[in-house]
Amino acid sequence: xxxxxxxxxxxxxxxxxxxxxxxxxxxxxLERMFAAYPQTKTYFxxxxxxxxxxxxxxxxxxxxxxxxxxxxxxxxxxxxLSKLSDLHAxxxxxxxxxxxxxxxxxxxxxxxRNPSLxxxxxxxxxxxxxxxxxxxxxxxYR
Amino acid sequence: MVHWSAEEKQLISSVWGKVNVEECGAEALARLxxxxxxxxxxxxxxxxxxxxxAIIGNPKVRAHGKKVLTSFGEAIKNLxxxxxxxxxxxxxxxxxxxxxxxxxxxxxxxxxxxxAVHFGKDFTPACQAAWQKMVRVVAHALAHKYH
Numbered sequence: 452x453x454x455x456x457x458x459x460x461x462x463x464x465x466x467x468x469x470x471x472x473x474x475x476x477x478x479x480x481l482e483r484m485f486a487a488y489p490q491t492k493t494y495f496x497x498x499x500x501x502x503x504x505x506x507x508x509x510x511x512x513x514x515x516x517x518x519x520x521x522x523x524x525x526x527x528x529x530x531x532l533s534k535l536s537d538l539h540a541x542x543x544x545x546x547x548x549x550x551x552x553x554x555x556x557x558x559x560x561x562x563x564r565n566p567s568l569x570x571x572x573x574x575x576x577x578x579x580x581x582x583x584x585x586x587x588x589x590x591x592y593r
Numbered sequence: 594m595v596h597w598s599a600e601e602k603q604l605i606s607s608v609w610g611k612v613n614v615e616e617c618g619a620e621a622l623a624r625l626x627x628x629x630x631x632x633x634x635x636x637x638x639x640x641x642x643x644x645x646x647a648i649i650g651n652p653k654v655r656a657h658g659k660k661v662l663t664s665f666g667e668a669i670k671n672l673x674x675x676x677x678x679x680x681x682x683x684x685x686x687x688x689x690x691x692x693x694x695x696x697x698x699x700x701x702x703x704x705x706x707x708x709a710v711h712f713g714k715d716f717t718p719a720c721q722a723a724w725q726k727m728v729r730v731v732a733h734a735l736a737h738k739y740h
Contacts, residue, residue: 479718486722555702556721562709563716571645574706575628 452586454579459525461576465561466522468568476560477515478508483556491549518557521584529587540591547592550585557581595730597672604723608708608716609669617711618662619655621704623648629699635692661700668731675734683738694736701728 454462469476484491485500485507498506517535524531539545558577562569569577597605626633627645636642639653648654664682671678686692705724709716 483718483721486718487725555705558706559709559716559721562706563713566710566713569706569710571624571627571649574624575645578628 452579452582454525454576454583457572458576458579461573462522462525462580465568465573465577466519468565469561472564473515473519474508474512476511476557476564477513477518478511479560480514480553480557481507481511483559484553487556488549488552491552494543494545494549514553518581518584521587522580525580528583529590532584532587536588536591539588544592545588547585547589550581550588554578554581554585594673595675595726600719601723601726602672604720605669605672605727608712608720608724609666611712612662612708614662614666615655615659617704617707618658618660620649620658620710621700621707622658622661623651623654624707625696625700625703626654628703632696632699635690635696662704665704665731668727668734672727675730676737679731679734680738683735686735687739694732694739697732697735698729701725701732704728 466473482502485495492500495506495510498504498510500507517532520531521528529536558569558574558581561577562574623645626636626642626648633642636653636657639651639657641647641651642654667678668675686694705721705728708724709721712720
């Protein structure tokens with residue numbers, strides 16, 4: 452799966468419009484993921500996952516920052532996320548299926564906050580981008 | 594047997610009550626064909642699917658989308674008995690249509706995004722959770738008679 456020129460334009464455009472709210476998007480993505488897919492909570496036994504949790508907000512900010520970084524370096528996502536990829540392979544070892552679940556929730560956040568931004572074309576590009584990020588983060592697993 | 598809490602049933606039916614089945618169905622199917630283009634393999638006789646614009650404007654896509662989402666309505670009326678409700682449809686999708694059940698999961702996820710587009714903040718995390726469960730259970734019921 453390859454990101455076309457149009458995909459890259461769509462993704463960069465979307466993230467530029469989301470701008471400073473990326474942190475909020477990250478936090479809400481996690482909140483939705485924990486609600487819709489309770490098994491994802493198993494990776495956070497050390498977190499308070501209650502509503503408004505500062506830990507979830509903080510972690511959402513990190514997740515969002517990584518997505519922004521990937522979008523800003525969309526021609527070399529593997530390079531941009533190399534250290535994160537190492538971390539996931541060596542330490543976090545989040546099962547690969549979960550990246551799809553996170554991606555679905557991020558799409559829902561974008562859709563619910565910015566319905567007019569998520570045209571079918573942008574939806575397709577963003578879905579591809581999120582898949583690419585997941586692939587990079589699991590690339591060194593074995 | 595799947596257990597549905599009163600809250601889940603309420604979240605599902607309150608959203609459903611506001612859904613325009615024709616519009617949402619058309620949009621969900623169109624997005625499926627656009628976001629996951631390999632799903633077009635089932636629709637060779639639908640005519641022009643050559644671009645997102647063509648897909649969105651395609652009357653067969655609209656009609657079929659409406660049909661598919663109308664069927665969801667049946668599921669919502671029969672949440673306690675989905676396997677029986679979808680028994681014949683499951684056989685049809687296996688024996689005649691030869692549809693990989695993975696496609697039901699893809700369509701379910703797309704439907705959730707369409708609902709999020711339409712309902713915005715009202716599509717709360719709790720709402721999404723109930724609907725993700727619903728589409729997962731529908732997909733499972735549709736796959737149940739596969740052999």
